[in-house]
Amino acid sequence: MLSYVPRELPDGRVAICQEHVTDSLQALMKADYMLALTSGYNIRRCLICHQYFLVKSGVHALYCEGACPHAPQYTCRQFGSYERQKELARDIPKVRVKVTAFERITKDAKRGAISKEDERRAKDYVRDKLYEALRRNDISVDDFEASVTSERIYSVLNITRTAKPRGRPKKTGGEAT
Numbered sequence: 001m002l003s004y005v006p007r008e009l010p011d012g013r014v015a016i017c018q019e020h021v022t023d024s025l026q027a028l029m030k031a032d033y034m035l036a037l038t039s040g041y042n043i044r045r046c047l048i049c050h051q052y053f054l055v056k057s058g059v060h061a062l063y064c065e066g067a068c069p070h071a072p073q074y075t076c077r078q079f080g081s082y083e084r085q086k087e088l089a090r091d092i093p094k095v096r097v098k099v100t101a102f103e104r105i106t107k108d109a110k111r112g113a114i115s116k117e118d119e120r121r122a123k124d125y126v127r128d129k130l131y132e133a134l135r136r137n138d139i140s141v142d143d144f145e146a147s148v149t150s151e152r153i154y155s156v157l158n159i160t161r162t163a164k165p166r167g168r169p170k171k172t173g174g175e176a177t
């Protein structure tokens, strides 16, 4: 049951408060959750640990602030940063595969072989594959590696690498790939 009741604050002022009365903890939590939604929060699912979390609406958050299951000294949000992953690549083989895949994509974008937009799409794809591979023990490092070769990514996403980089003067010989 929900009602509005006056409550005296410590400084003597009076506030109108929402009062939820229920005999079920679950109902109370649902009410709390609905309140969060109506006061401008959104629910998201962390890309890494798959737990649900609340963010201020409008905030673009992919990761929660909880301890990351793959490296508990970091939050999921920290774990999700490229800098952190470059460090963690030494100890976590799947992260190393991901970082290498990112480097290949960056290189293709720098050479103009793929567009910026395609670079973004390709990296999002690899990122999602990484978190899936980290969560699932039945995906081996080799399986993961095979799923994020450039050929595989570009074919899944329908990205065509242009043979000749755009916007550059023609050189004799061209680039061997």
Ligand SMILES: [Zn+2]
Residues within 6 Å of the ligand: 046, 047, 048, 049, 050, 051, 063, 064, 065, 066, 068, 076, 077
């Ligand atoms: Zn998380």
